[in-house]
Amino acid sequence: MRSGIPDRPASRSIMLLYQPVFFRAMHLTSKEERTLAGEEGPGRQNAMELLVAIGDIYGARRLIPITSAQVSGASFKTIGDAGIRFLEDFSKEAKATVRASVNPLGLDMKRWRSMGIERDFRAKQARIVSAYASMGLEPLYTCTPYLSGNRPRAGQHVAWAESSATVFANSVLGALTNREGGPSALSAAIIGKTAEYGLHLKENRHPKVRIDMEGIPPGLVPLAGYVVGRIAGNRIPYLPGLSLTQDEHKAFGAAMAATSAVSMYVHTERGRASRVDTSRVEECVSLPESELVECQESLAGDSSWDLVTIGCPHCSQAELRSMAKYLKDRKPRKDSDVWFCTSRAAYAACPDAVRVLNRFGKVLCDTCMVVSPIESMYKRTASDSGKAMVYLPTLGKQKATFRTTRQLLEAISR
Numbered sequence: 001m002r003s004g005i006p007d008r009p010a011s012r013s014i015m016l017l018y019q020p021v022f023f024r025a026m027h028l029t030s031k032e033e034r035t036l037a038g039e040e041g042p043g044r045q046n047a048m049e050l051l052v053a054i055g056d057i058y059g060a061r062r063l064i065p066i067t068s069a070q071v072s073g074a075s076f077k078t079i080g081d082a083g084i085r086f087l088e089d090f091s092k093e094a095k096a097t098v099r100a101s102v103n104p105l106g107l108d109m110k111r112w113r114s115m116g117i118e119r120d121f122r123a124k125q126a127r128i129v130s131a132y133a134s135m136g137l138e139p140l141y142t143c144t145p146y147l148s149g150n151r152p153r154a155g156q157h158v159a160w161a162e163s164s165a166t167v168f169a170n171s172v173l174g175a176l177t178n179r180e181g182g183p184s185a186l187s188a189a190i191i192g193k194t195a196e197y198g199l200h201l202k203e204n205r206h207p208k209v210r211i212d213m214e215g216i217p218p219g220l221v222p223l224a225g226y227v228v229g230r231i232a233g234n235r236i237p238y239l240p241g242l243s244l245t246q247d248e249h250k251a252f253g254a255a256m257a258a259t260s261a262v263s264m265y266v267h268t269e270r271g272r273a274s275r276v277d278t279s280r281v282e283e284c285v286s287l288p289e290s291e292l293v294e295c296q297e298s299l300a301g302d303s304s305w306d307l308v309t310i311g312c313p314h315c316s317q318a319e320l321r322s323m324a325k326y327l328k329d330r331k332p333r334k335d336s337d338v339w340f341c342t343s344r345a346a347y348a349a350c351p352d353a354v355r356v357l358n359r360f361g362k363v364l365c366d367t368c369m370v371v372s373p374i375e376s377m378y379k380r381t382a383s384d385s386g387k388a389m390v391y392l393p394t395l396g397k398q399k400a401t402f403r404t405t406r407q408l409l410e411a412i413s414r
Contacts, residue, residue, distance in 0.1 A: 026052060032063060044191065046090065068100065069159045077121075077373050081124070091134045106371050137189065141365070143162050151173065153175070158175050164257050167264060176205075217292060238265075317353075328356050339362055382408060
């Protein structure tokens with residue numbers, strides 16, 4: 001057992017974030033001790049220092065191996081100049097040792113001019129891309145890595161930092177991850193391990209509030225997640241009878257993560273036997289359809305917009321093709337700009353759909369409306385995303401309007 005963490009503040013810019021008195025200490029293997037002592041170089045030492053500090057704060061007993069990481073903090077808008085300096089310093093010595101992918105950037109690296117992005121922003125974004133590349137992270141630049149190849153299996157421990165992706169990993173795929181911060185996910189990618197606490201422990205994955213939904217009106221799955229998150233707060237919800245497609249789970253979990261402090265929900269589909277341990281459920285709540293309709297009305301916003309955005313989380317291949325099928329024989333309106341946000345993988349797999357959608361707006365990779373600098377270009381934005389309804393007014397300084405996907409497609413075409 002260790003008596004404490006090293007005195008040398010090798011990564012002071014991060015370590016200052018973790019300065020409370022430590023009441024417990026993790027057990028480290030002899031190899032982990034050598035990494036912490038700097039015998040494997042300063043890059044791995046800095047990463048280990050951060051993981052150990054977090055583990056001590058949360059009372060973790062040890063570090064555990066992970067199969068992958070998903071690193072946030074990739075947009076210049078969200079991390080700024082200080083974030084660039086941190087990444088560039090870190091990248092001088094550190095390399096990822098497990099599969100690690102990166103969250104969306106603040107722009108599409110190929111189509112940034114058409115977005116109206118300034119050159120200075122693009123130049124600083126390029127430095128972030130270069131830093132992650134030098135550390136060996138995959139340039140997926142998506143909030144849906146599970147649709148682009150970085151898809152863990154049930155029971156695997158991962159270190160993911162994207163809020164919507166952590167919910168999907170825990171709730172749909174059956175993997176185990178906490179909602180990491182960008183630096184901790186990056187450190188986990190470098191070491192190949194993370195601290196064993198929170199949702200990595202089975203005893204912390206039991207639901208504490210049961211929410212019975214009478215039904216979800218068409219197109220309102222994102223708002224169902226939005227409302228469930230508000231009800232759940234910091235408690236894992238149990239949702240009996242929740243039967244959703246993969247894309248609906250994606251939208252539901254993203255909205256729930258944006259309005260709550262939890263990164264997991266437990267669900268059973270209608271007609272299937274339940275094996276959920278509900279012994280720790282402390283409250284049962286009924287969520288009628290009428291409450292979702294009321295939420296929709298509260299987010300109705302303006303009837304005209306500067307920007308229409310679809311793809312938060314990123315559009316899947318199925319969603320791109322479905323929208324293209326609907327729009328194929330229709331004509332575009334030019335009342336507002338339109339962004340369809342997706343991953344590089346989905347873009348490349350759907351050339352015909354992309355061709356159709358580009359007639360109605362811009363199909364963008366690498367980015368989304370939440371982390372791009374839309375505040376310098378737009379004031380009123382409409383979206384079909386429950387997550388966007390949380391972040392557009394705050395990060396984006398937008399007057400946000402919710403519409404279903406079909407309503408938005410109807411609005412941008414005739």
